[in-house]
Amino acid sequence: MDLKFHDVEPTPAERTAVDDAVGAPDSTWEGAEERSADDLRIARGGHAARAQRHLLLPALAAVQSEIGWISPGALDYICRRLQVPPADAYGVATFYALLSVEERPGCVAHVCDDIACRDSGGTAILEAFADRDDVVPSPCLGQCDRAPAAFIQRAGSPDLTLAPTAVSEITAALEGAVPEAELPNPTPQSDRSGMRVLERVGVVDPSSLEAFQASGGFSALEKSVEMGAAAVIAEVKASNLRGRGGAAFPTGVKWEGAAREDGPRYLICNADESEPGTFKDRVLMEGDPFGLIESMVIAGLAIGAEHGYIYVRGEYPVATSRLRSAIDQCEAAGWLGNDVNGTGRRFSVEIRRGQGAYICGEETALFNSIEGYRGEPRQKPPFPTQSGLFGKPTVVNNVETLLNIPGIVLGGGEAFAEIGTKDSTGTRLFCLSGSVAVPGVYEVPFGTTLRALLDMAGGAISDIKAILLGGAAGSFVGPDALDLALTFEDTRSAGVSLGSGVVMVFNETTSFVGTTRRIAEFFRDESCGQCVPCRVGTVRQEELLARHLNGADLDRSLLDDIAAVMADASICGLGHTAATAVRSAVDLGLLEAT
Amino acid sequence: MWGSNARSAHPIFFHHILKGIHNGARMYCVDPRRSDSAQWADVWLGIDVGTDIALANAVAKVIVDEGLHRLDFIEKSTTGFDDFVESIQSYTLEYAEQTTGVPGDVIREMAIAYATAESAQICWTLGITEHHNATDNVLALINLSLLTGHVGRYGSGLVPVRGQNNVQGGGDMGALPNKLPGFQDVEDHEARGKFEAQWGHPIPAKAGNHLTLMFEAMEHGDMKALYVIGENPAQSEADVGKARRIMRGLDFLVVQDIFLTRTAEMADVVFPAAADWCEADGTVTSSERRVQRVRKALEPPGDAKTDVEIVSMLAAELGYSWGLPKAEELWDELRSLSPMHAGMSYQRLEDLGGLQWPCYDEEHPGELFLHGRLWEDPPRGRLAPFSPIVHAPPVDQLSDEFPYRMTTGRHLDSYNTGVQSGGYDSPLRAGGTIDVSPEDAASLEIAEGELVTVSSRRGSLEAPLRIDEALRPGLVFMTLHFPDEADVNQLTIEAWDPQSGTAEFKATAVRLEKAAL
Amino acid sequence: MSDVTITVDGRSVAVSDDATILDACRDLGQDQPTLCYLENLTPVNACRVCVVEVEGSRTLVPSCSRSAEEGMVVKTDSPRVRLSRKMVLEFLASSVDLSQSTEEVHSWLDQYEVDVARYGPQVTGAAPRDGRHAGHHAIPTGLTAETVDQPVKVDNELYIRDYAKCILCYKCVEACGEDAQNTFAIAVAGRGFDARISTEFDVALPGSACVYCGNCIGVCPTGALQFRSEYELRQEGLWEEDEQTVTRTVCSYCGVGCNLELHVQDNRIVKVTSPMDHSVTNGHLCIKGRFGYDYVQELGDDLASTPIDIVLKRARSG
Structure with a gap:
């Protein structure tokens, strides 16, 4: 491509950061410093050079991580290396909240003031740092059971998660202190008898392949190889397993659809868990990384994919490093690679880190993000199983969904379908936070009531005023919903959704105006901006709530119109659900009560 | 792409190439510079200026040695294959690498890619034709298309891209020394008779001189008067100092132009003309043989008149009363005399957005590509001849005194000698610089923007230095757009191709020195 | 290329199988409003002003890019469609200066009864917007409606x-x-x-x-x-x-x-x-x-x- 670059050289450190992420350049045409004799006579700038674009986000992230910001020289160098137009790369860099194209302090604290953390100290911490430019508010960091949370980006050092945290700890972290690694109990659930997905979490050493295998790890993979791909897909269909990411699509049908298309095919584990109030996938990845890899290999071989990606939230450094270590060990032991456990089949797994964009959890936005484009969703159809990543058939499954697979392979689809209800089979993880005695991740069979679930967590701390089900994209329900059975079908008939399994409890101390506004702010911040209904609608919704907070009557008909166009005419699920929580708060009268 | 920087010189043609690339087409680009076009190539081959035949013959030898030539097509539709194969035996990859500078394995890669592609085109422009052996260069490329059957088929072919909006149309209309309109031979009695009958006047039965021979005739005093229409030889000829000297020796010079060009300034009589593309009606023919309408949108300034008006008034002065024919009337007369244009009524040109010749009648859709006849069974018409071609280096040889090879080309925003494009303010305009490689700039110890004296065996000029990483050591570049700032044709050599009459603008030996302050 | 037949507002039309719903509407002489669509560009279906209701589809679909499928039943003027188009146009008219948009755009503003007043007075004279950081924004007061108003960029001759x-x-x-x-x-x-x-x-x-x-x-x-x-x-x-x-x-x-x-x-x-x-x-x-x-x-x-x-x-x- 005849790209135009600027006469800005990268610093040696920037050059090293990029080269470490994407490999050293082959020629001066791709950014090498000395022109070789060959460079003067030949250059390869065509299809192969342009096919490196998918390395754009890793390259940008590498510079951000090592240097602390992406300078014009660094961007220029990345663009030469990957044959990406600088304007395009800038457009990608400015899409992500964790990337900065302006020089800023080397350490930056992202302090969560989202719905779980705001009333648990998050807002107060931000007020304490109000005059500092190295402390910024953050959307939910997936640490709601240990609120308030902060995420520290540190140039040249690994990022940190602090939860629960305090002003003093953040101050120290910004000065370079690294707190003692301390992970609280990954699941507080005492009765482990019904656990399927959480089985190893907190019990088996997540850093050891031996420990994993000693606990029965990879036996499901071995069995699935014996069964063959068609039989595995048949069992998954028989299990009636439905996706745990929010859309509840039957997993077996998805697999079958992709397997039917011509390859190459891709498998993606969607680990971009960003729905406010959700932290179960983090717990799974931190607690059972090998289990996730086993699940992916089974899925990959079943659909005929040779390459899988785990797209993991950038704010999950612990999960990322554990997964990375697990992948390294599995590659060394032959569980991943060109000959998976002597089967002659090829399957590899690559981690891609998100960089702060809730929208990238939307599967088609996730494709664009991996491909090196802005994380803007695509119009469906075509559906991912026909045309997904790189335009190829792709299966996207959530972490929790995938971790159900080994159990289905070992115990059979029918046995799995016995658990739960007819339409909601198996168990479900719920993320309990807010005003409950023991917040955390709980695994229960589908059909458990909300009341029974809360009882497992020691009950609400005081009188329940409302419960947010399904996260910011879900709905508030009142205490009258405590006997709701937690299934896809019961929630649907109640006009709510299980979403990503969020159960956030609020009592009378909650400022619902503030919480609801925070949800509106969240969607305004996280809208990708591509389609008009969501880009402008999220702003108008937030303004409408602001007017109401200033004393004006709530303009219900305008709110309904805004909600209608976002739900009906937006491209993707973000816009479709951006008004549901706000509207449910209005319907429950939560805004009037305060 | 061979000797063409279409990205800059033919930008909208390149849009179509890019569509192909996005659809998966591969592109190899042969060019001394890694030009804007070359940057899109899967592989750029940076040859030494004027070694195209060595490269083409080596490509041919790889194709034959690998057995990738298309024998069925060769046997049925071509002649001279055996002689051709014999002629390329010395063009080994080692020889080609030594001569062109391009690594042999890359030459081999391109040869195999070209031969094995389902369809393939070779596109070229002045990088092939502005050489002393221009015709040989073209024939060497034609040989490749005949070897592989990449000609006369949809998607395959030979694509010389025209540099001016109506240079093709000029030829179509008989503005060639040996042709009547529709490429009918002036020495063909029957064809000539047809025109003589229509025009009621005899036509000289012998082919005339092309531009380069005309200058020779002027130099020798055999030609004393010159009528120049829409051309600026006082700036566009190679070795322009000599050209101006010759023109000053004329008895009488008439210039018909929309500008008072350097040539017009030398004229005895100037006819101010209207701009044909926006101040008059008519047709032009594009590079793809597409005849399209141009239309009057503006009143011409002052006393300027359309070319038809000027010629008609001149005829009247000479005693011929032609009246003032409308463009469409002239076109219809042309259609009655030129079979390949017969089907192109103004109405059809309007309705269809132009038509590609040949178009023999009003039902004919025009031809998307030529030479399809070679694929008929048996082939219609003359079989396509292979042409054994021998590499010959540029005439202006490098020496210790003139160690740099200078080549020329166009910028995106400018055009030819700049008389048209100089009129608008382009934020891209780089001016008349001497472009050199970073290595040469360093070894000459001249910084960007500093003035350089550039000298050839014929002349010398000063231009500011610009560093361009598209160039390698020993190779320098200038455009022809700014003759008033940097009169590049003071440097170029008038050595010309005997068959086409084109001069070797692309290969000049020069010396560079920091200009004295 | 085979034909598919779809129904648009009760009228049946046969189109080629690579046609979009918009193509089918145009064949029927029922052009739909479009802003981001243009014949010579790949549809990005971002503006959503061309949305129509397709029977069986949960949400509205963009007619400019959605392929016509055999048996599709399309409504272009249902209350849902009218509301979404009105809102899209209202969102744009309340946040962008449409004064020099095409006449068509102005006719749609009338046709769909766009009312920008209900968003409050528009912010004007705003500063450049180029430095804004993803994921952060100034919290609105609710007193004004945010717009994309910003200075004109004049940095070259053309x-x-x-x-x-x-x-x-x-x-x-x-x-x-x-x-x-x-x-x-x-x-x-x-x-x-x-x-x-x-x-x-x-x-x-x-x-x-x-x-x-x-x-x-x-x-x-x-x-x-x-x-x-x-x-x-x-x-x-x-x-x-x-x-x-x-x-x-x-x-x-x-x-x-x-x-x-x-x-x-x-x-x-x-x-x-x-x-x-x-x-x-x-x-x-x-x-x-x-x-x-x-x-x-x-x-x-x-x-x-x-x-x-x-x-x-x-x-x-x-």
């Missing part, structure tokens, strides 16, 4: 960029990119409401990759991108579209045969476009075809006497 008029339809990005020019000088930067069209680091066009083909301007539906000549004439109140003639001819430069449409006012070329339906250009030109016409209207001091000449001359000198 174009201006008035992003207060930008509806973010992506057309300019597509025309600069793979759909035509492949220069990629501009892209969408930022996120959400703060998304904007930008060069890298917001450098001025002369420092960017821009090659001034003007193809972005050719596709802009709102006047956010304008030729300097048009902009300056509008500023002076001299732009008279009704008095202009548009003549199709062929470019005077290289041999490709690009068709030009010369927009002429007072015997002066004031704008050059290219027909979208011509197979050589598909509506796209290069800098020479787009701007290289000044030589036929030399505006020397002695000639630059009329008001229009004075403005054109000033526009040219940057």
Whole structure:
């Protein structure tokens, strides 16, 4: 491509950061410093050079991580290396909240003031740092059971998660202190008898392949190889397993659809868990990384994919490093690679880190993000199983969904379908936070009531005023919903959704105006901006709530119109659900009560 | 792409190439510079200026040695294959690498890619034709298309891209020394008779001189008067100092132009003309043989008149009363005399957005590509001849005194000698610089923007230095757009191709020195 | 190519199997409003003003990009469709300066009864928006409706960029990119409401990759991108579209045969476009075809006497 670059050289450190992420350049045409004799006579700038674009986000992230910001020289160098137009790369860099194209302090604290953390100290911490430019508010960091949370980006050092945290700890972290690694109990659930997905979490050493295998790890993979791909897909269909990411699509049908298309095919584990109030996938990845890899290999071989990606939230450094270590060990032991456990089949797994964009959890936005484009969703159809990543058939499954697979392979689809209800089979993880005695991740069979679930967590701390089900994209329900059975079908008939399994409890101390506004702010911040209904609608919704907070009557008909166009005419699920929580708060009268 | 920087010189043609690339087409680009076009190539081959035949013959030898030539097509539709194969035996990859500078394995890669592609085109422009052996260069490329059957088929072919909006149309209309309109031979009695009958006047039965021979005739005093229409030889000829000297020796010079060009300034009589593309009606023919309408949108300034008006008034002065024919009337007369244009009524040109010749009648859709006849069974018409071609280096040889090879080309925003494009303010305009490689700039110890004296065996000029990483050591570049700032044709050599009459603008030996302050 | 038959507002129509719902509507003489759609660009279906109701589909679908499928039952004027179109137009009209959008756009604002007053007074005179960071925004007071108002970018002799008029339809990005020019000088930067069209680091066009083909301007539906000549004439109140003639001819430069449409006012070329339906250009030109016409209207001091000449001359000198 005849790209135009600027006469800005990268610093040696920037050059090293990029080269470490994407490999050293082959020629001066791709950014090498000395022109070789060959460079003067030949250059390869065509299809192969342009096919490196998918390395754009890793390259940008590498510079951000090592240097602390992406300078014009660094961007220029990345663009030469990957044959990406600088304007395009800038457009990608400015899409992500964790990337900065302006020089800023080397350490930056992202302090969560989202719905779980705001009333648990998050807002107060931000007020304490109000005059500092190295402390910024953050959307939910997936640490709601240990609120308030902060995420520290540190140039040249690994990022940190602090939860629960305090002003003093953040101050120290910004000065370079690294707190003692301390992970609280990954699941507080005492009765482990019904656990399927959480089985190893907190019990088996997540850093050891031996420990994993000693606990029965990879036996499901071995069995699935014996069964063959068609039989595995048949069992998954028989299990009636439905996706745990929010859309509840039957997993077996998805697999079958992709397997039917011509390859190459891709498998993606969607680990971009960003729905406010959700932290179960983090717990799974931190607690059972090998289990996730086993699940992916089974899925990959079943659909005929040779390459899988785990797209993991950038704010999950612990999960990322554990997964990375697990992948390294599995590659060394032959569980991943060109000959998976002597089967002659090829399957590899690559981690891609998100960089702060809730929208990238939307599967088609996730494709664009991996491909090196802005994380803007695509119009469906075509559906991912026909045309997904790189335009190829792709299966996207959530972490929790995938971790159900080994159990289905070992115990059979029918046995799995016995658990739960007819339409909601198996168990479900719920993320309990807010005003409950023991917040955390709980695994229960589908059909458990909300009341029974809360009882497992020691009950609400005081009188329940409302419960947010399904996260910011879900709905508030009142205490009258405590006997709701937690299934896809019961929630649907109640006009709510299980979403990503969020159960956030609020009592009378909650400022619902503030919480609801925070949800509106969240969607305004996280809208990708591509389609008009969501880009402008999220702003108008937030303004409408602001007017109401200033004393004006709530303009219900305008709110309904805004909600209608976002739900009906937006491209993707973000816009479709951006008004549901706000509207449910209005319907429950939560805004009037305060 | 061979000797063409279409990205800059033919930008909208390149849009179509890019569509192909996005659809998966591969592109190899042969060019001394890694030009804007070359940057899109899967592989750029940076040859030494004027070694195209060595490269083409080596490509041919790889194709034959690998057995990738298309024998069925060769046997049925071509002649001279055996002689051709014999002629390329010395063009080994080692020889080609030594001569062109391009690594042999890359030459081999391109040869195999070209031969094995389902369809393939070779596109070229002045990088092939502005050489002393221009015709040989073209024939060497034609040989490749005949070897592989990449000609006369949809998607395959030979694509010389025209540099001016109506240079093709000029030829179509008989503005060639040996042709009547529709490429009918002036020495063909029957064809000539047809025109003589229509025009009621005899036509000289012998082919005339092309531009380069005309200058020779002027130099020798055999030609004393010159009528120049829409051309600026006082700036566009190679070795322009000599050209101006010759023109000053004329008895009488008439210039018909929309500008008072350097040539017009030398004229005895100037006819101010209207701009044909926006101040008059008519047709032009594009590079793809597409005849399209141009239309009057503006009143011409002052006393300027359309070319038809000027010629008609001149005829009247000479005693011929032609009246003032409308463009469409002239076109219809042309259609009655030129079979390949017969089907192109103004109405059809309007309705269809132009038509590609040949178009023999009003039902004919025009031809998307030529030479399809070679694929008929048996082939219609003359079989396509292979042409054994021998590499010959540029005439202006490098020496210790003139160690740099200078080549020329166009910028995106400018055009030819700049008389048209100089009129608008382009934020891209780089001016008349001497472009050199970073290595040469360093070894000459001249910084960007500093003035350089550039000298050839014929002349010398000063231009500011610009560093361009598209160039390698020993190779320098200038455009022809700014003759008033940097009169590049003071440097170029008038050595010309005997068959086409084109001069070797692309290969000049020069010396560079920091200009004295 | 086989045909598929669909029903639009109760009328049946057969179209080829690569047709979109919009194509089918147009076949029936029922054009739908579109903003981000253009025949010579890949649909991005971002504006959502062309949405229609398709039986069996949970949400509305964009007619510009959704393929017509056998048996589809489409409604283009249901209450849901009308509401969504009204809201899309209201969102745009309340946040963007549509004063120089096409007449069609203004007719849709009337047709769908757009009421921008209900969002409150619009913010004007705002600062540049280029430095905004994804994921952060100033918390609104609710007293005003946020807009994309910002200063006009005038940084070269040939174009201006008035992003207060930008509806973010992506057309300019597509025309600069793979759909035509492949220069990629501009892209969408930022996120959400703060998304904007930008060069890298917001450098001025002369420092960017821009090659001034003007193809972005050719596709802009709102006047956010304008030729300097048009902009300056509008500023002076001299732009008279009704008095202009548009003549199709062929470019005077290289041999490709690009068709030009010369927009002429007072015997002066004031704008050059290219027909979208011509197979050589598909509506796209290069800098020479787009701007290289000044030589036929030399505006020397002695000639630059009329008001229009004075403005054109000033526009040219940057």
